[in-house]
Amino acid sequence: MSEGTMQRPAQREQLNQRAKRLSRVFLGAATVPVMLIAAGCSSDSGSDSASKNSGAETSTSASPSPTVQAAAYNKLPEACDVLSGDTLGDLVPKAGKSGKEGASNDTSTRASCSWSSLDNNGVDGSQFRWLNVSLLRFESDVTRGSGDKLAQEYYAKQVKDVQAVEGAKNVKSEPVTGTGDEATAVRYDLKKKEGAFKQQTIVARVENVVITLDYNGAGLAGEKTPSADTLTKLAKQATKEAVTAVTKANGTDGGSDDGTAGANPSKSASKSPSKKATAKS
Structure with a gap:
């Protein structure tokens, strides 16, 4: 057997091993985009969920405007x-x-x-x-x-x-x-x-x-x-x-029991300091 004939099997073996290594590299590289896509989908899903939850919380926290009973009398006599x-x-x-x-x-x-x-x-x-x-x-x-x-x-x-x-x-x-x-x-x-x-x-x-x-x-x-x-x-x-x-x-003859006769709603309160009664001369 010649020297050239003896080298061919060794070369084929080396080629096979290189092919196997390249195959593993290609497979590993292929899985990276898949993982990135999966992570992206997971992130988007969380964002959508947070957005929905935020909307729900906003809706739940809304409250009606405060109200107050209207004043009975809306004017004073001279x-x-x-x-x-x-x-x-x-x-x-x-x-x-x-x-x-x-x-x-x-x-x-x-x-x-x-x-x-x-x-x-x-x-x-x-x-x-x-x-x-x-x-x-x-x-x-x-x-x-x-x-x-x-x-x-x-x-x-x-x-x-x-x-x-x-x-x-x-x-x-x-x-x-x-x-x-x-x-x-x-x-x-x-x-x-x-x-x-x-x-x-x-x-x-x-x-x-x-x-x-x-x-x-x-x-x-x-x-x-x-x-x-x-x-x-x-x-x-x-x-x-x-x-x-x-x-x-205010349109009543002596005041009704509920104090609302002849009265219109009022909007704001008047604040006044109290005064002490004093004798005049």
Whole structure:
């Protein structure tokens, strides 16, 4: 056997081994795109699922807009017209019918009027009277609550402020029945350089409106001090008349039990700082 003949089987064997190695390389390379495609499909599927879940969560988290009960009364009467001529004649006999209207940038939510009377009896002295009626209306607001609730809060704070007036002596408080939804009368003595004053303050609430009536009197220059009981009785009558004026201004004759007659919905609440009742001279 020649040397050339002996080399042919060895060459064939080498060729076969090379072919096997190339075959394995080709097979390995072919599996890579398959794996990448599978991974891509898996990634897309997760993205779709997350997107669907996100949409579901957004839909679930949506909530309705908040609402609040509409205020019963949407306007105030003219403050200087809430009391009749006869009532003014009893409380401030020398004042006449014309009162002094208080300053307000919105008379539909805040209004006031005051009267003063001096009955001069010459050497026997004189009787002084001062009367003020303030009206404050609260509107409903989705962030702060209903007008009725806001009025209740202000009413309670106003009563406390009146009871804590600086310099007040012999402070007495009592509930007033038959006047709006709730009312409190506070009376006290207040000494000033002009004389001894008898102060009566009645705070009343009817639905979403709070009425504060201040009434004081004094005997000056030797005149006798007026009776606190008499002044309180007159102040109660006047407050009841002011409550009726509020209900009539909103289309009712005395206020319905549910407080909604003649009322239109309100949109925003009016915020007002409480004031302390003070005696005027």
